[in-house]
Each structure stands twice: as C-alpha cells, then as structure tokens.
Amino acid sequence: MVPDWKTKGKRRTLADSFGDAARGVLYAVKTERNMRIHVTAAVYVLFFSRFLGVTRGEYAALLLAVALVITAEGFNTAIEMLCDFAQKSYNRFIGRTKDIAAGAVLVSAVFAAFVGVTVLWRPAELWALAQTIFTSPVYCPLFVLAAALALLFIFAGPEKIAGWFERKKKK
Known part of the structure; x- marks a missing residue:
C-alpha cells in the first residue's frame, strides 16, 4: 500500500513507478561522487570493449558486472541516507551499518574489475587500440x-x- 501523501488519493501507474526509479538514479548520480565514478568507468569499459573483439557473452558479463556495482552503490546511498535521517549524532551501530554497505560496494567493484580484466585483457588488441587513438x-x-x-x-x-x-x- 502506497501512503496517501505520495499518491494524493490517485491510483499509481507503472509510469509513476518508473519515474520514481529514474529520479532515484539521477539523484544518486547528481549527489554521489562514487556513483559518478562507477558510471564513468562503465561508459568507458562498455564503449571500448566494442573495439576489442568482445563476444556477446563477454559483453553480457561486463553488463552484469556494471549493473552489480551500480546497484550496490545505489543500495549503499539509500542505506547511508536512511541512517543519517534516523540518527543525527554519531552511533557506532549506524557507523558499522554504513561501513558494511560501503564494503559491499567495494566487493562488487573489485569483482567487476576482475571481470573486466578477465574479459578485456588482450594485450595485442589493447596496444593496437591505443596506437590508433594516440597517433x-x-x-x-x-x-x-x-x-x-x-x-x-x-x-x-x-x-x-x-x-x-x-x-x-x-x-
């Protein structure tokens, strides 16, 4: 049941739900530097992987790794905001909660990097791409x-x- 303050007595549509989700993603990108780092890295990885002969399966693995990191960062942002709202002064349990959420992002980012290296480590192709770009x-x-x-x-x-x-x- 959606609270009345959100719906103003109207029935919510699927478009309303997608709009809320898009606003959430955009808010995280606007306010969280780490989210911008993840999004930027994702854009570069997905763009340049197309020039390295990546197969559809490998591209799917890269997409899943990117989605995992961005999702983890979104959850981390939501948890941190909720903790900050619930507890205005320092609380060690809130601190641990935020550390655990940040740790989950770190784990997902490290494993995404492993996926990226596993899929994209093609020295000959990387060298050829670098030469093409820089010359x-x-x-x-x-x-x-x-x-x-x-x-x-x-x-x-x-x-x-x-x-x-x-x-x-x-x-």
Whole structure:
C-alpha cells in the first residue's frame, strides 16, 4: 500500500513507478561522487570493449558486472541516507551499518574489475587500440577531451557544472 501523501488519493501507474526509479538514479548520480565514478568507468569499459573483439557473452558479463556495482552503490546511498535521517549524532551501530554497505560496494567493484580484466585483457588488441587513438590527429584530441570532461563530471558533478553555466548566463 502506497501512503496517501505520495499518491494524493490517485491510483499509481507503472509510469509513476518508473519515474520514481529514474529520479532515484539521477539523484544518486547528481549527489554521489562514487556513483559518478562507477558510471564513468562503465561508459568507458562498455564503449571500448566494442573495439576489442568482445563476444556477446563477454559483453553480457561486463553488463552484469556494471549493473552489480551500480546497484550496490545505489543500495549503499539509500542505506547511508536512511541512517543519517534516523540518527543525527554519531552511533557506532549506524557507523558499522554504513561501513558494511560501503564494503559491499567495494566487493562488487573489485569483482567487476576482475571481470573486466578477465574479459578485456588482450594485450595485442589493447596496444593496437591505443596506437590508433594516440597517433590519430582526430581521435587523440577527442580522447583527451572526453577524459577531461569525465574528470569534470566525476569531481565537480552535474549540479556544480550547471551552476557555472547559470552564472555565465547572468553576466
């Protein structure tokens, strides 16, 4: 049963549920640096794996590993927010709860990295891809720009970046 404050007396649709879920994911990306790190790493891994001759099965393994890490980070964020709401001052049990949730993210990220190395460790193909990128007058600047934008996204976050554009508009 969904509380009335959420539905305002109306029946909730499937679209409402998906909208709530999308808002949750976007909130985590906007507010959590670690979520932005995971999303950025996922984009790079999934993008470049297409150039390394990855099979459909290997690509599926990469997708599952990515989903596991992002899901674990989402649960960690939700647990931390709930703990912070429930207990305003330091509590060792809340601290342990948050540590365990963060540990679950670490375990999933380490194993995702193992999956990535297992699937993507192809020295000849990696070397050829690196040569293609860094010797090309087009790909090299694009790669450097993408890396710079990725770092900006991770460390500044979408809200801070949007704030910069808003300040420029006002001038």
